[in-house]
Amino acid sequence: MKLNPKKNGYIGITRDLAKRWKAHCKDPYMGQKIKEYGLGFGDMRILKEGLSKLEAYRLEKEYRPKPDIGWNRKSGGGGIEEGQSYYLYHIAPRRGIKHFVIWPVVIVLAIILLV
Secondary structure: OOOOOOOOOEEEEEOOHHHHHHHHHHOHHHHHHHHHHOOOHHHEEEEEEEEOHHHHHHHHHHHOOOOOEOOEOOOOOOOOOOOOOEEEEEEOOHHHOOHHHHHHHHHHHHHHHHO
């Protein structure tokens, strides 16, 4: 599966990436996706930064014009706190595959090369 922020994963906007990541981890739906794909904070990629509230809303709505695109259950463009500067971010597995599928192969190859 080709990774495409307009189709895959989760698109969001926030002023505080670390705080928002923690909230995602605690959320039953997003927490399950994070565990299922073995994601970490490093998988939260910034698409745009330094956005005004209006710009952030507009871009999120552009990436998620309707509900149920990728992991977003709602359409974009709403529900963020007041502030000066926002990030537009994308959470998805790298290359669109689950991390835990790769690690056993890497470990086996490392063992073979060491022997």
